[in-house]
Amino acid sequence: xxxxxxxxxxxxxxxxxxxxxxxxxxxxxxxxxxxxxxxxxxxxxxxxxxxxxxxxxxxxxxxxxxxxxxxxxxxxxxxxxxxxxxxxxxxxxxxxxxxxxxxxxxxxxxxxxxxxxxxxxxxxxxxxxxxxxxxxxxxxxxxxxxxxxxxxxxxxxxxxxxxxxxxxxxxxxxxxxxxxxxxxxxxxxxxxxxxxxxxxxxxxxxxxxxxxxxxxxxxxxxxxxxxxxxxxxxxxxxxxxxxxxxxxxxxxxxxxxxxxxxxxxxxxxxxxxxxxxxxxxxxxxxxxxxxxxxxxxxxxxxxxxxxxxxxxxxxxxxxxxxxxxxxxxxxxxxxxxxxxxxxxxxxxxxxxxxxxxxxxxxxxxxxxxxxxxxxxxxxxxxxxxxxxxxxxxxxxxxxxxxxxxxxxxxxxxxxxxxxxxxxxxxxxxxxxxxxxxxxxxxxxxxxxxxxxxxxxxxxxxxxxxxxxxxxxxxx
Amino acid sequence: xxxxxxxxxxxxxxxxxxxxxxxxxxxxxxxxxxxxxxxxxxxxxxxxxxxxxxxxxxxxxxxxxxxxxxxxxxxxxxxxxxxxxxxxxxxxxxxxxxxxxxxxxxxxxxxxxxxxxxxxxxxxxxxxxxxxxxxxxxxxxxxxxxxxxxxxxxxxxxxxxxxxxxxxxxxxxxxxxxxxxxxxxxxxxxxxxxxxxxxxxxxxxxxxxxxxxxxxxxxxxxxxxxxxxxxxxxxxxxxxxxxxxxxxxxxxxxxxxxxxxxxxxxxxxxxxxxxxxxxxxxxxxxxxxxxxxxxxxxxxxxxxxxxxxxxxxxxxxxxxxxxxxxxxxxxxxxxxxxxxxxxxxxxxxxxxxxxxxxxxxxxxxxxxxxxxxxxxxxxxxxxxxxxxxxxxxxxxxxxxxxxxxxxxxxxxxxxxxxxxxxxxxxxxxxxxxxxxxxxxxxxxxxxxxxxxxxxxxxxxxxxxxxxxxxxxxxx
Numbered sequence: 001x002x003x004x005x006x007x008x009x010x011x012x013x014x015x016x017x018x019x020x021x022x023x024x025x026x027x028x029x030x031x032x033x034x035x036x037x038x039x040x041x042x043x044x045x046x047x048x049x050x051x052x053x054x055x056x057x058x059x060x061x062x063x064x065x066x067x068x069x070x071x072x073x074x075x076x077x078x079x080x081x082x083x084x085x086x087x088x089x090x091x092x093x094x095x096x097x098x099x100x101x102x103x104x105x106x107x108x109x110x111x112x113x114x115x116x117x118x119x120x121x122x123x124x125x126x127x128x129x130x131x132x133x134x135x136x137x138x139x140x141x142x143x144x145x146x147x148x149x150x151x152x153x154x155x156x157x158x159x160x161x162x163x164x165x166x167x168x169x170x171x172x173x174x175x176x177x178x179x180x181x182x183x184x185x186x187x188x189x190x191x192x193x194x195x196x197x198x199x200x201x202x203x204x205x206x207x208x209x210x211x212x213x214x215x216x217x218x219x220x221x222x223x224x225x226x227x228x229x230x231x232x233x234x235x236x237x238x239x240x241x242x243x244x245x246x247x248x249x250x251x252x253x254x255x256x257x258x259x260x261x262x263x264x265x266x267x268x269x270x271x272x273x274x275x276x277x278x279x280x281x282x283x284x285x286x287x288x289x290x291x292x293x294x295x296x297x298x299x300x301x302x303x304x305x306x307x308x309x310x311x312x313x314x315x316x317x318x319x320x321x322x323x324x325x326x327x328x329x330x331x332x333x334x335x336x337x338x339x340x341x342x343x344x345x346x347x348x349x350x351x352x353x354x355x356x357x358x359x360x361x362x363x364x365x366x367x368x369x370x371x372x373x374x375x376x377x378x379x380x381x382x383x384x385x386x387x388x389x390x391x392x393x394x395x396x397x398x399x400x401x402x403x404x405x406x407x408x409x410x411x412x413x414x415x416x417x418x419x420x421x422x423x424x425x426x427x428x429x430x431x432x433x434x435x436x437x438x439x440x441x442x443x444x445x446x447x448x449x450x451x452x453x454x455x456x457x458x459x460x461x462x463x464x465x466x467x468x469x470x471x472x473x474x475x
Numbered sequence: 476x477x478x479x480x481x482x483x484x485x486x487x488x489x490x491x492x493x494x495x496x497x498x499x500x501x502x503x504x505x506x507x508x509x510x511x512x513x514x515x516x517x518x519x520x521x522x523x524x525x526x527x528x529x530x531x532x533x534x535x536x537x538x539x540x541x542x543x544x545x546x547x548x549x550x551x552x553x554x555x556x557x558x559x560x561x562x563x564x565x566x567x568x569x570x571x572x573x574x575x576x577x578x579x580x581x582x583x584x585x586x587x588x589x590x591x592x593x594x595x596x597x598x599x600x601x602x603x604x605x606x607x608x609x610x611x612x613x614x615x616x617x618x619x620x621x622x623x624x625x626x627x628x629x630x631x632x633x634x635x636x637x638x639x640x641x642x643x644x645x646x647x648x649x650x651x652x653x654x655x656x657x658x659x660x661x662x663x664x665x666x667x668x669x670x671x672x673x674x675x676x677x678x679x680x681x682x683x684x685x686x687x688x689x690x691x692x693x694x695x696x697x698x699x700x701x702x703x704x705x706x707x708x709x710x711x712x713x714x715x716x717x718x719x720x721x722x723x724x725x726x727x728x729x730x731x732x733x734x735x736x737x738x739x740x741x742x743x744x745x746x747x748x749x750x751x752x753x754x755x756x757x758x759x760x761x762x763x764x765x766x767x768x769x770x771x772x773x774x775x776x777x778x779x780x781x782x783x784x785x786x787x788x789x790x791x792x793x794x795x796x797x798x799x800x801x802x803x804x805x806x807x808x809x810x811x812x813x814x815x816x817x818x819x820x821x822x823x824x825x826x827x828x829x830x831x832x833x834x835x836x837x838x839x840x841x842x843x844x845x846x847x848x849x850x851x852x853x854x855x856x857x858x859x860x861x862x863x864x865x866x867x868x869x870x871x872x873x874x875x876x877x878x879x880x881x882x883x884x885x886x887x888x889x890x891x892x893x894x895x896x897x898x899x900x901x902x903x904x905x906x907x908x909x910x911x912x913x914x915x916x917x918x919x920x921x922x923x924x925x926x927x928x929x930x931x932x933x934x935x936x937x938x939x940x941x942x943x944x945x946x947x948x949x950x
Contacts, residue, residue, distance in 0.1 A: 006511035009504060010485055017488060021496065022700060025682035029484060029697025032737065036481035040515060207500035222504025225497060262507065 001069065002262040007041045015465050016219035016227055022121075042088070046080045068443045069263050075149070076264070082131050091124050097389035102386025109376040111357050113253055116388070119353045121388045122346050129347065140347045143391035147271040150445040155396055156340065159401070163460050164337045168367060170471035171331050172319045175369075177208075180460045184313050187232040192302035194230060194243045197295060200424045201247060203228070208250070210243070218246045220253035223261055227305050239314060240295055241286050248281035249274055251430065255438035259279075266443040271392065272446055273437070275399025276406060283329050283400065283466065285429070286405045287315050290421035320368040322377045329400070330467045331368060336397035338363040339382070343390050402450060404462035406437065409454040476544065477737040477867045482516045485697055491694035492703055503820035518561070521555045539831040543918045545739050551739070554557060556899070557606050566599050570863035577861025581926035586832050589861070594828045597821050601919060604822065615822045622746040623873070625920040630933075631815065631869055634876070638935050639812045642840060645946035646806050649793045650844070655924055658789050660779050662707040667777035669705060669718045672770060675899045676722060678703070683725070685718070691915070693721045695728035698736055713801075716761050716845045718895065724749055726905065740917040746867065747921050750874025750880060757874065758804050759882045760904070761788050765896035768884070795843040797852045803876070805942045806843060811872035813838040815896050818865050847873035879937035881912065884929040 011034065018030050054077065057070045098117040105114035127141025137145075141153045198210060206224070213229035220226050228250055230243040252268050259265035266273040285291050292312035297307060318328045324335040342359055344352035351359055360379040364372050372378040384392055410432045411417060420428065436453040450458050486509065493505050529552065532545045573592040580589035604614025612620075616628045673685060681699070688704035695701050703725055705718040727743050735741035744751040760766050767787035774781060793803045799810040817834055820826035826834055835854040839847050847853040859867055885907045887891060895903065911928040925933050 002507070003511050006508045010508050010512065013489060013492060014485060016494065021684065022696075023680060023682050023684055026697040026700025029700055031483045032477070033485050033488070033697075036478050036484065039478070096707025205498060207498050209496065209498055220496075220509075224502040225504055317491075461600060474560070 001073070001264045003171070004041060004045055004264070005035055005262045005266060007044070008267075011037050011041070012219045013221050018220070019213050019215075019217070020227075020229060028286070038092075039283075041248060042080075046077070047424070050077050051081075051330060053266075054154075055138060065259060065265075067444050070440040078299050079145075081131060086150070087124070087127060087131065091128060091388060094120050094124055095386075098386040098388055099383060102380070102383060106376050109374050109380070111375040114380065115353050116347040117386055118356075119191040121391070122353060123387060125388060125390045126176035126349075127345050128408060138348075140344050140391065143347065144394065145391075147392050147395055148446050149270065150447055151272070151398075153344065155194045158346075159458065159460060160337045160394075163269070163333055163397070163463075164367060165459065166464055167330065167334055168369070170467060171318070171320050171334070171368065171469045174330070175320075176192050181314055181317060182236045183238050183306070184234060185299060185310070187234055189304045190237065190239045192231050193295065193304075194239050195442040196301065196336065198228070198243060198247060199292070201244075201426050202251075202430070203247065207254075210276075211464060215248055216242045220250060220267075223254060227252055228251040237311070237314065241282050241349070243279040244280040244286040248278035251281075251433070252277040252438050255430070255434040256441040257439045260441040260443075267273075267441060269440065269442045269449060270446045271367065271395035272398035272402060273449060277396050277399075277433070277437070278401035279399045279403035280407060280433075283403055285421065285426065287312070287329060287422055290418045291424070293422050316470050320370050322364070322370055322372065323381055333397040333400055333463075334367040338367055339384075340397075342379075343385065343393065347390055362465055398446075398458070401458060401460055401463045405450065405454050405458065406433075406468045408462045408465070409436075414462040476548070476739045478514060479520055479739070480737045480741060481828065482512055483742075486512050486516070488696050491696070492691070493761045494688050494690075495702075495704060496662070497777050513567075517555075521552070525552050525554075536917070538732060540740075540918075543858070544740060544901060545786070547739050547917060554620075556700070556702045558603065559606070562599070562602060562606065564777075566603060566863060569599055573861040573863055577855070577858060581855045584855070586850040588670065588854060589855065590828050593764070593831075593860055596860060597828060597865070598612070600863060601822050601824075613823075615750050615819050618822065619869065620866075622867050622870055623921050624745065625922055626747070626869070626873075628819070632819075634933065634935060635812045635815055635869075635872070638808055638876075638938075639842060641935065641939055642805065642809055642942070644794050645942060646793065646809070646843065649742055650789075650795070656792060657711045658781070658786070660774060661712055662709055664777040664779045665707050665712060665714045665773060668773035668779075669714050670771065671773045671776065672721060673703070674720060675769070676719075676901050677905070678722065679724075682729075691717045691721055693724040694927065695725060698729060698731075699735065701725040702730055713717050716757050719761040720753040720757040723753035726756075726908070727913050729750040730905070730909040731916040732914045735918075737771050737917040742915045742916060744915065744919060744924060745872035745921045747873035747875070747877060748924060750870050751877035751910070752908070754874045754878035754881060755908075760901065761891070762804060763896055765893045766899070768897050769899040787848060793945050797839070797845055797847060798856055802944075805945050808875055808938075809842040809866050809874040811844055814859075814868040815872075818868065819853075819873055820862070821906045822865055849940050873921075876933060876935055876938045878935065879941045880925065880940070881908075881930050883937045884911075 001065070006298055011232075011365065014030065014034055014037070018026070018034075022030060050073070054070060054074050056065075056072070057067040085449070095119070097123050101117035105111060111176050125143055125311055126139050129142040132142035132145070136154060143150050144153065144156075175289070191411045192380060195210065198208075203210065211227065211229050212231060214231060218226065218228050218232055224332060228243060228246040230239050232239045249268075252274060256266055256268075268277075289308070289312050292308040292315065295315075296306055296308040296311045299311070316329065318330045318333075320331050321327060324332070324339075341363065342351060342356065344355070344358075346353065356379050357375050361372050362374075364370050364378070384390075410429065414428055414432060417429065420426070437449065440449060440452075444452060447457060489505065489509055489512065493501070493509075497505060524654075525548070529545060529549050532541075535705070537545065570593070574590035577590050580586060587742060599612050600618055604617040607617035607620070608614055613628060616626070619626050619628065619631075648800050670685065673683075678685065682701060684702040686702065686704050689706060691704045691706055693701065693703050703718060703721040705714045705721060707714045724743075727749060731741055731743075743752075761770070764783070764787050767783040767790065771781055771783040771786045774786070791804065793805045794811075795806050796802055799807070799814075803811055813835070816838065817826060817831065820834075821828065821831070831854050832850050835850075836847050839845050841851070859865075885904065889903055889907060892904065895901070913923065915924060915927075919927060922932060925931075
């Protein structure tokens with residue numbers, strides 16, 4: 001387990017380096033290096049001797065922690081053993097080729113050029129899910145389980161259908177308002193403000209880095225070696241949101257019980273919980289009226305004075321749009337609901353790949369009320385399906401829902417956070433998250449963790465309460 | 476072989492990152508990650524199945540390249556199989572602890588505190604060398620072989636004794652001159668000059684990085700991903716020398732025959748040849764009167780005008796001193812000769828660890844004519860013995876000798892480089908080195924490579940011809 005954890009950290013380091021530091025000439029060698037790591041990790045994770053170890057451990061007297069380690073190890077080992085080596089190898093090839101095909105297709109707005117690769121990925125994903133299917137779970141639920149163990153397709157259908165009914169009227173309400181405003185803040189001002197804001201919430205030089213990456217992400221190379229990335233543009237203040245979003249990911253990994261380090265439990269439990277941690281800092285801290293005072297103060301300190309209310313209005317402006325990654329906090333989940341519906345239909349064989357553009361068109365009209373002018377700005381905008389990632393999208397919307405639910409639970413225990421946030425005081429938030437969410441690592445899966453932290457299962461009401469004022473506000 | 480090459484590259488990446496990018500909090504996790512890599516690489520390199528593969532390959536019809544791959548693989552596999560796993564593990568522990576002990580001892584000028592760790596390292600090194608000894612090679616030669624296969628202890632004794640007799644009178648000659656002058660050039664000027672100089676010799680953004688590190692080194696992560704480091708100080712212009720020194724290491728790895736990539740032959744053949752490549756660029760390019768015009772031009776372009784002759788005088792000033800890493804090009808090998816004599820005597824049991832400080836004292840007096848005021852500035856100055864590296868030091872002096880010999884061979888083939896260097900034209904030098912040295916990778920060991928490139932075995936005359944003018948020059 002320790003060795004696998006170490007190999008995982010090296011993989012993250014090599015990936016971080018590739019995206020942040022590596023000269024472009026290193027790409028070919030890096031692909032080989034990452035391939036060698038993946039191959040070794042796969043070999044070690046699926047060794048036949050593991051079955052014997054597990055059988056021996058399952059009849060041994062173990063403490064609670066060791067029992068959890070063995071339980072999760074058994075689950076993962078059995079899943080990996082059910083995948084034929086041929087299928088695993090063919091999937092990796094198909095995903096690498098699919099990404100290339102997607103890149104070309106998007107650049108040329110050529111869905112037909114991408115369709116064969118997508119068809120292949122869908123077929124392989126279905127086959128993969130079928131290998132894992134037990135007791136009628138079905139292939140989509142098994143794909144979901146790769147990112148979020150224990151989530152059920154039926155539950156997502158229900159949640160997303162309720163959300164897909166509740167949000168469009170709110171988005172419609174906003175249409176009456178003026179369009180989103182952007183603030184033009186010089187990059188060096190943003191840079192200083194981001195550094196100082198992060199320093200306030202605990203990002204020090206001993207245990208963190210902050211770098212620039214075209215698509216911001218976070219790497220946790222060690223418990224005290226967290227690497228955030230963000231991006232800066234003169235035309236907007238996305239860096240303020242994105243850096244706190246990434247901070248949420250980083251903080252989660254740092255606050256896991258140190259006893260879990262180098263075990264199979266020593267990392268975030270699922271994609272949706274991870275995304276809930278980033279969304280909590282993005283939506284509930286960075287986008288709060290109270291914290292806007294802190295952010296505006298930092299911008300002012302860096303030479304760009306503005307009213308906190310204006311900054312807050314910019315950070316929370318709502319406007320239905322075409323592109324997921326730049327969507328506002330209210331309409332963002334609608335982009336995900338569309339993707340969930342479509343990928344589920346493709347995996348279940350109810351939507352042919354060739355019909356995807358038309359289905360996308362209809363869905364954007366129905367959910368967001370926008371016209372899709374091209375596939376490049378439509379179903380070709382995301383890399384995920386080209387890379388063979390089916391069942392990943394839901395975590396983005398679940399993260400928004402879970403963040404809202406955790407935030408309400410936290411405020412009902414600690415009281416409103418407004419006064420603290422106005423002063424930039426986030427210590428109690430970090431402590432509450434550590435105790436109720438982070439500490440467990442992978443000992444609790446998504447739904448048990450939510451129950452444990454909030455006293456009930458996942459529901460959409462807290463999120464609807466969070467977005468209501470965004471829709472109601474007149475600009 | 477490809478997998479081992481990939482693991483080696485990941486090790487280099489993780490080490491580079493640790494020294495250049497990693498926040499200090501990552502140290503503990505990084506030690507585990509590097510440990511896991513080393514463990515895996517060792518396991519893969521010593522697998523019993525390799526013996527069967529080699530036996531089958533040795534009776535197969537193979538081309539020249541494949542025969543070389545098998546020959547070197549056989550040699551390394553047999554060496555690694557002769558080391559008991561216990562001994563290997565105990566050495567790693569002793570080396571890690573020895574480094575820590577050395578660090579404390581140096582900080583407190585406390586040789587007695589370091590002696591037990593050094594004693595342990597010497598004992599383990601001797602034992603290690605004895606496991607490998609065959610046909611009377613002896614333990615020291617086997618330690619040497621870890622860095623420089625094929626070098627013989629007797630040959631080094633002979634070379635170093637001749638060099639140790641020839642250099643002190645030259646150093647004595649310099650004593651009459653005024654002391655070394657340092658140039659105080661602002662760090663930002665050096666920074667610009669270094670970047671521009673490196674760009675002239677071919678360092679582009681697509682395939683190289685240049686960063687700052689307290690102890691400059693080079694990492695070759697991929698054939699087109701070379702990472703140089705240097706350091707800057709207001710008080711001297713060491714960065715000009717150090718950056719070209721590191722460039723020499725980097726260029727070597729980039730110009731190896733691409734057919735050798737991801738084989739066991741696809742890297743520099745030995746420590747001494749590697750060091751010859753860095754020393755060639757440091758001593759024969761950066762320290763030449765002709766290239767001083769280029770360097771002075773770059774400093775001037777960055778806002779610091781000075782006469783090329785003054786810069787050259789600074790870069791080549793000679794003054795016997797206490798510390799190896801800041802020694803001048805003439806006296807540098809004397810520091811190495813002392814270390815060679817002492818480590819050989821310790822491994823052969825002719826010098827007790829406890830007598831090391833006195834022997835150091837005597838040697839510095841005899842070879843460099845300087846008085847050693849403390850062990851911290853004496854036998855505690857280098858990390859190598861604390862880290863268990865015996866047989867490594869000679870490569871530093873051999874590099875100087877080989878560089879001079881290669882330079883003469885190159886000039887006798889291409890004609891004097893002076894005119895080209897004055898214009899910063901290094902293309903023919905790079906091409907000559909590629910053809911005669913770099914291309915071979917590990918297909919030729921140190922001595923055969925020198926013979927092949929220069930027509931004779933290693934000798935000290937070219938180096939003596941190189942340093943004579945440095946000693947004769949009046950400041």
